[in-house]
Amino acid sequence: MTIKITPDELKVIAKYIEDISGIFLDESKVYLIETRLGDLVEELGCASYSELHYKAKSDASGSIKKKIIDAITTRETFFFRDTPPFELLQHKILPDLIDKRTCKSSTSLPVTIRIWSAACSTGQEVYSIAIVLKKLLPDFAKFNIRLLGTDISDAIIAQASYGQYNRFEIERGLSKDMLQEYFIPDGNNWKIKDEIRAMATFKKQNLLEPFTEPGKFDIVFCRNVAIYFSPENRVKLFNKIADILEPDGYLVIGSSEFLTGVCPRFEPKKYLKSIYYQLKGTPKPGF
Secondary structure, X not given: OOOOOOHHHHHHHHHHHHHHHOOOOOHHHHHHHHHHHHHHHHHOOOOOHHHHHHHHHHOOOOHHHHHXXXXXXXXXXXXXXXXXXXXXXXXXXXXHHHHHHHHHOOOOOOXXXXXXXXXXXXXXXXXXXXXXXHHHOOOHHHEEEEEEEEEOOHHHHHHHHHOEEOHHHHHOOOOHHHHHHHXXXXXXXXXXXXXXXXXXXXXXXXXXXXXXXXXXXXXXXXXXXXXXXXXXXXHHHHHHHHHHEEEEEEEEEOOOOOOOOOOOOEEEEEEOOEEEEEEOOOOOOOO
């Protein structure tokens, strides 16, 4: 028998989930909480959601907290999800960035390009970016590519880092040509080739906690994650991104998202049908 969550328990559990993950759940998300956490309630032998909350808070190992995060986080993703952002990356952002970085470089050392995929889920966005880079930059010796993928779930980060996908995951967004060129068979699954895997690093990161990665990023992908945050936490998130973005860097968010009234430090710019963001005062390429 499925245990139902009471209105009072919903408030407590929702607050706890927001504290540990940033995900904001209101009264309309009762079904989601019961669906995502119901199995965990039974697994731990809890008689109520209040008991689940108590056990999570009392667990010094943090294992229950990790299980709650793994259960509640959304994993809906696929390769080249929403094609326009990757066309934007290939035809606008990377060419402009390479021109600017190459002009600034006064040495023969490789040009460094740092890209962060926030809330990278099981890695499809990161590897999609890596494939675009591989296609666009045939002479990798001239570039020092540093591609970082972060997510709040240990289980998700582990899967992303391993780079193995089943047939269903592979068929979502990848052409047969891409599959043959960038993946190798692995039993009944497919695994990203080592040369693509080596381009990326994956780390656990709560987007609302201090970001400890040193240096700044040239490009940040933060798509379809802030929609799960409260308005206050969206402001915090995008201000943090503004802090770690290069002065002439690029921010790509979800097609249904916007920063108007959220973070005035950014201004929207358009390329064909796509919108991207840069810090206000960013000079145009060539200036």
